[in-house]
Amino acid sequence: MAKVLITDDAAFMRMQLKDILTKQGHEVVGEAENGQVAVEMFQDLQPELVTMDITMPEMNGVDAVKEIKKINPEAKIIMCSAMGQQGMVVEAIQAGAKDFIVKPFTPERIQESVGKVL
Amino acid sequence: MEDFMKVIVFTLKEQRFGVNVQQVVSIEKLQKITEVPRTSDFIKGVIHLRGETIPIIDLKERLQITKTETTDDNRILIVQVDDVQVGLIVDSATDVLDINTESIEPAPKMIGGVHETYLHGVANLDKELLILLDLERILDLEETNEVKEVIEE
Amino acid sequence: MDTNQYIEVFLDESREHLQAVNDNLLKLEKQPEDLSIVSEIFRSAHTLKGMAATMGFEDVASLTHQMENVLDKIRNEELHVSTDVVDITFAAVEALEEMVASISEGNDGKKDVSDLVSKLEQLENGGSAPVSQESSSTSESQSSIEFELDEYQATVIAQAKEQGFEALHINVRLNDDCILKAARAYMVFEKLEDKGDLIQTVPVVEDIEDGNFEQEFSLLMLTKESKEDLEKLIHSVSEINRVDVSDLKVKDKEQEQPKAQEDEDPNKAKSEVAATKEAPANNQSAPKQSKTIRVNLERIDNLMNLFEEVVIDRSRLEDLGQKLKDQELIETIENMTRVTEDMQGLMLSMRMVPVEQVFNRFPRMVRGITKELGKEIDLEITGADTELDRTVIDEIGDPLVHLIRNSLDHGIESPQKRKEVGKSETGKVSLRAFHSGNHVFIEIEDDGGGINREKVEAKAIENGLLSAEHSEVLSDEEIYQMIFSSGFSTADQISDISGRGVGLDVVRSKIESLGGNIIVESEPGKGSKFSIQLPLTLSILTTLLVNVQQETYAIPLSAIVETMLLEEKQVMFVQGQKVIDFRGKVIPLVSLRDIFNVPTAEDSKEENSIVIVHKGDKMAGLLVDSFIGQKEVVLKSLGNYLRDIFAISGATILGDGEVSLIIDPNALVK
Numbered sequence: 001m002a003k004v005l006i007t008d009d010a011a012f013m014r015m016q017l018k019d020i021l022t023k024q025g026h027e028v029v030g031e032a033e034n035g036q037v038a039v040e041m042f043q044d045l046q047p048e049l050v051t052m053d054i055t056m057p058e059m060n061g062v063d064a065v066k067e068i069k070k071i072n073p074e075a076k077i078i079m080c081s082a083m084g085q086q087g088m089v090v091e092a093i094q095a096g097a098k099d100f101i102v103k104p105f106t107p108e109r110i111q112e113s114v115g116k117v118l
Numbered sequence: 119m120e121d122f123m124k125v126i127v128f129t130l131k132e133q134r135f136g137v138n139v140q141q142v143v144s145i146e147k148l149q150k151i152t153e154v155p156r157t158s159d160f161i162k163g164v165i166h167l168r169g170e171t172i173p174i175i176d177l178k179e180r181l182q183i184t185k186t187e188t189t190d191d192n193r194i195l196i197v198q199v200d201d202v203q204v205g206l207i208v209d210s211a212t213d214v215l216d217i218n219t220e221s222i223e224p225a226p227k228m229i230g231g232v233h234e235t236y237l238h239g240v241a242n243l244d245k246e247l248l249i250l251l252d253l254e255r256i257l258d259l260e261e262t263n264e265v266k267e268v269i270e271e
Numbered sequence: 272m273d274t275n276q277y278i279e280v281f282l283d284e285s286r287e288h289l290q291a292v293n294d295n296l297l298k299l300e301k302q303p304e305d306l307s308i309v310s311e312i313f314r315s316a317h318t319l320k321g322m323a324a325t326m327g328f329e330d331v332a333s334l335t336h337q338m339e340n341v342l343d344k345i346r347n348e349e350l351h352v353s354t355d356v357v358d359i360t361f362a363a364v365e366a367l368e369e370m371v372a373s374i375s376e377g378n379d380g381k382k383d384v385s386d387l388v389s390k391l392e393q394l395e396n397g398g399s400a401p402v403s404q405e406s407s408s409t410s411e412s413q414s415s416i417e418f419e420l421d422e423y424q425a426t427v428i429a430q431a432k433e434q435g436f437e438a439l440h441i442n443v444r445l446n447d448d449c450i451l452k453a454a455r456a457y458m459v460f461e462k463l464e465d466k467g468d469l470i471q472t473v474p475v476v477e478d479i480e481d482g483n484f485e486q487e488f489s490l491l492m493l494t495k496e497s498k499e500d501l502e503k504l505i506h507s508v509s510e511i512n513r514v515d516v517s518d519l520k521v522k523d524k525e526q527e528q529p530k531a532q533e534d535e536d537p538n539k540a541k542s543e544v545a546a547t548k549e550a551p552a553n554n555q556s557a558p559k560q561s562k563t564i565r566v567n568l569e570r571i572d573n574l575m576n577l578f579e580e581v582v583i584d585r586s587r588l589e590d591l592g593q594k595l596k597d598q599e600l601i602e603t604i605e606n607m608t609r610v611t612e613d614m615q616g617l618m619l620s621m622r623m624v625p626v627e628q629v630f631n632r633f634p635r636m637v638r639g640i641t642k643e644l645g646k647e648i649d650l651e652i653t654g655a656d657t658e659l660d661r662t663v664i665d666e667i668g669d670p671l672v673h674l675i676r677n678s679l680d681h682g683i684e685s686p687q688k689r690k691e692v693g694k695s696e697t698g699k700v701s702l703r704a705f706h707s708g709n710h711v712f713i714e715i716e717d718d719g720g721g722i723n724r725e726k727v728e729a730k731a732i733e734n735g736l737l738s739a740e741h742s743e744v745l746s747d748e749e750i751y752q753m754i755f756s757s758g759f760s761t762a763d764q765i766s767d768i769s770g771r772g773v774g775l776d777v778v779r780s781k782i783e784s785l786g787g788n789i790i791v792e793s794e795p796g797k798g799s800k801f802s803i804q805l806p807l808t809l810s811i812l813t814t815l816l817v818n819v820q821q822e823t824y825a826i827p828l829s830a831i832v833e834t835m836l837l838e839e840k841q842v843m844f845v846q847g848q849k850v851i852d853f854r855g856k857v858i859p860l861v862s863l864r865d866i867f868n869v870p871t872a873e874d875s876k877e878e879n880s881i882v883i884v885h886k887g888d889k890m891a892g893l894l895v896d897s898f899i900g901q902k903e904v905v906l907k908s909l910g911n912y913l914r915d916i917f918a919i920s921g922a923t924i925l926g927d928g929e930v931s932l933i934i935d936p937n938a939l940v941k
Contacts, residue, residue, distance in 0.1 A: 081451065086482065089454040093461065099509050102450045113509045152930040153822065154909070155867030156917045164909060164922055166930045169576025171907045171922040202911045257912065 002118055003029040005047035007038040007064065008080065009056045013103075017051060017080075020107045026114070035059030039067040042075070049118065050077045052097065054088045062092045069096045076117050080105070122216045125241075125250065128195060128208040130178050131186050133230040135208075136215065136241065136248045143196040143203065145211050148188070165194070165205060172196060174205040180256060181232050199253050215248070217241045222250065278374070281326050283565060285371045288315040290631050292364050296357055297634045303352035306345070307417055312360075313342040319367070331370050334384040337391040338363050344395055359390050361635065418471055418491050418519070427470065428493065428519070436467065436493040438519040441501060444487040449510040453482035458508045460490075466501065467494025486512065491519060568661060571621050578618060579905060582611060583928050619811055622662075626704045626713070627655035629668045633675060633702060640679050647697040648683050650675075654704035659711050663785055663805055667713070670778040674715045674801050675700065677775070682719035682799055692796065694718070710787075711807060716800040722751050722793040734759060751791050755779040783886075783937060786829065812906050812923075814933065815882065816899035819863045820871060823931040824895070825904055825923055830936040832883040832890060834898060839879060851892050853883055861939050862894040866918065884936035891940040906933065 004026050008014045011033075018028045029045045032038035035052075036059040042050060050068065054061040061079060068075050079092045079100035089100050098117040101109055125136035126145070146167065151174050153163040160179035164171045174194060178185060191210035196203065225237035230249050238250040292315045299308045316338045323331035338360060344350035366387055374380035418440070420428070428438045441463075445455055456479045463469070471491040474484050494501070498516040505514045585607055592601040630652050637650040659667070683689075683698035690696055703714045724747055731737040731753045742750070753759060755775045782789050787805035806812075806829065814825035815834070835853075842860060843850050849860040860881065864871065881892040904923035909916065920935035 081454075083450055086451050086453050089451055090457050093454065093458055099458075100451065100454060101509075109509075116507055116509050150929055152922070152932065153869075154913060154916060154919065154932060155869070157913065161913065164913070164930050164932075166924045166928055169579045169924070171909055171924070171930050173910055173912045204910075204912050 002026050002048040002114070003045070005030045005032065005038065005041055005045060005050045007032040007035070007051060007056070007061065008053040009033050010053075013053065013080075016105065017110075020105065020110050021114070024107070024111055024114070035061055035064030035067070038064050039071070042068050043071055046072075048076065049114065050075065051080050051101075052077050052092070053080045054085050054092070055082070060088075062088055062095060065092050065095045065097050078113050078117055121219060123219050123222075125215050125217055125248070126195065126211060127213050127215055127248065128193070128211040130181070130209055131183050131231075132209075133183075134212070134246065134248055135230075136217070136250045137195070137197065137253055138250075139214060141197050141199060141253055143198050146194040146196060146205065148192045148194060148207070162207065167196065167205075170203075172203055172205050174207060175256075177206040177208055177256075180206075181236060183231050197253055197257075199257050202257055204257060215243075217243065217248065225249075278326070279567075280565070281322055282371060282375050284322065285319060285331075285367075288319050289364055289368055289371065291315045292360075293635050294631070296360055296364070297638065299352060300354075300357050300638075306348070309342055309345045309352070313339060313346055316342060328370065328374060328380045330382050330384050331367060331380060334363055334367060334370075334387060334391075337388045337395070341391050341395045350394065356394055359387070359394060361639075363387050363391065418473060418489070420471070424470055431468070431493040436495055438470070439492050439494060439498060439501065440515075440517050440519050441490040441492055441505070442487065442515040442517075443489070443505060444512040444514075446510045446512045447486055449486065451482070452484065452486070453480055455508065455510055456480070456482075456484075456488060459505055459511075462504050462508060463490070463492065463501070466496050466504070467492050566621075568622070571618065575618050575905070578611075578614060579924060582615075583924065585611060586927065622660050623658040623807075624661050624664050625656045626659050626664065626667075626711070628664055629671060630655045630702060630704070632668075633671075636672065637675065637679065637700065640676065644679065645685070646679070646683055647686055648679060649697055649699050651699060651701045652703075653701070657704035657706055657711055659805065660807065663711075666781065666785055667803075667805070670781045670803075671702075671713065671715070673775070673778050675702070678715055678717040678719065678799070678801075682717035684720050688720075706807075711805045713803040713805065714800055715803075716798060718798040721795040721797055721799055722754070722791070723795070724750050727751065727753055730759060731756070748792070751793050754791065755789065786827070812904055812933065814902055814904050814923075816902050816925075816931065817863075817880070817882065817895040818897045818899060819867065819895050820869045822867075822869055823899065823925065823929070824863065824867075825902070825931050825933045826882055826884065826893070826936060827920075827933065828901065830884045830886070832885050835881050835883065835892075837879045837881050837892075842879065849894075851881070853890065853892065856890065858883070858890045858892055859941070860892040860894055863934070864894070864896070866939070884940060886937045886940035889940050891936075893934075893936070893939060904931075904933070 004021055006014050006017050006021070006028055008017065008031075014031045014033075018031070021028055026049075029047050030041045032041050034056040038050065038052065039059070041047075052061040052064060056064075059067070065077050065079075068077065073096070075096070077092075077097045079089055079097045080103065081089050081100050082103045092100070099113045101113050124139040126139050126142050127134055127136050129135070146165075149165055151163040151165050154161065154173070160176050162174045162176050164173050166172075177195075186209055189209070193208055193211040194205040195208055195211060196205050221242045222239040223242060225234045225239050227234050229237070229240060229247070232249065232251075236252055236255050238252040241248040241250055292312050295308050295312045295315070299305065299312070302308065316335045320332050320335035320339060323329075323335060341350065341356065341360070345352055345356070350356070363384075366382060366384055370380040370382050373382070432438065443456075443459055445452055449455055460469075460479075469490055469492050472479055473489045473491075478484060479488050492501075496504075501516050502514045505511060585604070588600075588604050588607070592604045633652065634650055637648060641648045678700050683700065684692070684694075686696040689698065699718045701714070701716045703712075703716070705712055727750050728737070728742050731750075732739055732742060736753060736756050736759060737745075755778070759774055759776060779789055782803055782805070785805060787803055789801060789803045791799060791801050793799040812825075813828040815828055815831060816823055816825050818824075837851060841851060843852070843857075845857065849862070850857050851860050863869070880895050880897055882895060882898075883890055883892050885891075902925075904925075906920075907922045907924065909919070909922055918935050918938040919932050921933045922930050923933055925931050
């Protein structure tokens with residue numbers, strides 16, 4: 001059971017992720033609509049896991065990873081990417097993200113990823 | 119067409135014989151022969167020649183011609199038939215002749231005291247009849263064994 | 272084109288390639304996923320095809336062509352290696368061997384291969400297609416990716432190995448639905464980053480970074496981490512279908528630089544000529560590089576004969592030197608003696624060939640027979656590089672075949688039986704060759720049921736080889752040796768495999784004709800061991816020279832127990848036969864003078880010179896006139912004209928140019 005912070009600019013995506021994670025027994029402690037918010041919420045909520053969309057207004061996912069890592073180098077972040085964002089994913093991994101999942105999500109894939117990262 | 123055949127001419131008890139030169143490897147002087155026990159009487163033993171051991175046959179004994187004295191003229195004709203190499207003791211080796219193959223006639227039953235079994239034919243030359251030997255038959259091991267059996271009996 | 276002059280080379284190379292195919296097929300059966308083996312076989316088949324076509328042996332060419340097609344499919348993972356594939360390919364190889372053998376006998380090598388060709392075609396055209404599809408979609412198959420190293424990389428690896436690093440081949444396969452493959456691969460790289468040095472990747476790093484690969488890529492890494500740890504580590508990344516970490520395999524290119532692996536290659540260049548043995552150790556895996564030339568055996572024999580002429584002249588020179596007492600001449604001759612002795616050793620060594628030539632055919636034979644018998648048997652071969660005289664090699668094959676068949680058939684029990692008695696169901700037959708002194712030993716050991724003393728005893732008594740009373744005093748060992756007696760093997764013992772109407776007595780006489788001997792040891796329930804002792808070379812023999820009147824005879828030292836002088840009165844008569852007492856045993860005394868009808872010049876000596884010889888455990892005394900001394904002699908055959916001469920095994924030429932006969936003591940011991 002992990003406390004999860006979901007980051008995505010699309011409410012639909014947040015809903016879907018929340019649904020899947022909750023069904024798998026995790027507790028979604030917060031939802032951020034961009035990187036900036038995510039960094040703030042990370043500090044406040046201290047989640048055990050963060051899901052991070054890449055393309056977002058204000059602050060993109062890669063920058064957010066960098067910021068969060070500054071707060072806590074041990075932070076566990078899973079990138080949520082669309083097809084064609086390979087370069088960004090690699091950059092995020094370099095910045096310290098632990099894994100990535102590719103949209104559209106499947107529950108199995110999310111389970112695997114969360115399991116490996118935690 | 120094979121018109122001429124080269125033969126080596128040698129003598130056995132004054133009679134001249136010939137063998138096809140292609141079957142003759144070399145002509146050697148008589149030398150010390152090491153006896154090989156329990157072989158036919160006409161097998162005199164073995165000699166050493168260029169790293170090989172070569173069985174020696176007394177051709178006169180083989181052809182059942184009476185013995186003659188050993189002289190300095192005695193020679194060993196090293197002959198090769200198929201994969202068998204042997205030395206034949208002859209009284210002397212005299213010359214090499216070209217004979218016309220057309221002059222060769224089938225051998226009579228007995229000539230020069232030699233049975234036709236061992237003869238290839240007779241070459242009718244100007245002044246003489248040259249007896250051509252059939253080395254295959256002379257060296258035939260089956261034949262040899264038969265002879266041996268007779269002797270052992 | 273006049274191809275006759277190439278036929279020898281063609282035959283030699285064909286045999287080598289067929290042997291390579293053979294060996295590799297056996298390997299492939301054990302590691303059906305290892306496509307590098309398929310490539311090897313493909314290459315051999317391809318070479319064979321080319322050679323056969325050039326030489327005009329069309330049946331060979333068409334069969335190899337079809338083999339090639341099937342192998343190509345396997346190589347490209349379009350076809351799975353099944354038992355069918357291996358069986359049919361074996362059958363094709365067998366047919367090819369027959370054809371090559373027929374060509375070597377001067378025939379045209381024609382053979383109806385249409386059946387095999389069509390079977391191969393069936394295979395090619397998807398006889399096993401469903402299997403192949405399965406294999407590519409379930410990604411069960413192991414990696415086919417191989418590394419080709421350049422010299423620099425090979426050196427780096429070799430050095431790293433010295434420092435305790437392992438060169439590991441890491442093959443990673445991503446889930447089929449993984450989309451961002453490059454990022455995934457990047458994660459794998461990142462995980463491995465601090466675990467060691469990455470030497471090479473397949474495909475190249477750039478391609479991996481661009482995601483230009485099917486779901487799979489390979490890394491060559493120098494590391495001190497364990498394979499298991501690395502596997503675990505990589506598995507911590509998501510979307511990984513499978514990870515295989517194994518010791519480095521390298522693709523063997525024709526002119527490949529030294530490979531950094533100890534992969535055993537049984538097909539190292541074979542040649543009838545001893546080659547540069549001092550080749551650097553790390554060159555040994557590059558077979559094509561060893562510097563050998565093929566020389567017809569006949570030429571070596573001719574060289575040997577000419578050489579002996581030199582030796583004979585040398586002893587004449589020695590006589591001259593003694594006579595002339597010229598110091599300079601004597602020194603020159605002494606030097607010449609040393610050089611010629613070295614030359615002789617060298618020439619004899621040219622005749623030596625590794626016993627591997629004979630052993631090579633056994634793995635397949637064992638495979639075939641075990642299938643036929645429904646048994647499971649592992650054949651273990653050691654010492655295949657042991658060298659033996661060419662003549663012995665040519666003759667030893669059949670006896671060994673017989674003994675191995677015997678072990679497989681009679682020695683090893685059925686799997687059920689083995690299970691019942693608590694053994695592993697898979698039997699084991701070990702074939703060993705090794706040197707010891709002037710001999711080479713070949714052993715065939717099985718872990719089967721051993722020899723049943725009662726059965727052997729009963730059979731021996733039944734066949735009149737042994738009396739019931741006598742059998743009781745014999746030890747197990749003595750009873751076991753009875754299986755080599757002529758007339759022991761009987762009809763009800765002959766099965767399809769061993770037997771075939773020939774008994775072990777034939778094996779023994781063959782081995783004895785090679786100057787060797789054979790014994791068997793056995794332990795009930797544990798197995799049997801056949802030990803064959805063979806002379807290193809047949810062409811040189813240590814003998815004792817003896818005089819029989821004026822004649823000089825040579826007696827092989829291997830048969831001599833000892834020499835002795837005996838007074839006339841110590842000779843006894845038993846049933847008209849001369850006998851003597853030797854160490855409490857009564858043994859017959861054979862006079863060589865009588866046996867060989869040597870004309871007698873002098874007689875009546877007080878003392879008898881006797882050579883005690885043995886054949887197995889039987890002995891006889893040979894009466895001679897005097898001993899001359901021990902001498903190494905070169906064995907000469909008496910030629911085709913004089914065959915099967917009683918008690919004479921050949922002749923030798925002594926230093927003075929005279930011929931001396933070599934006695935075969937076996938014929939004189941009854």
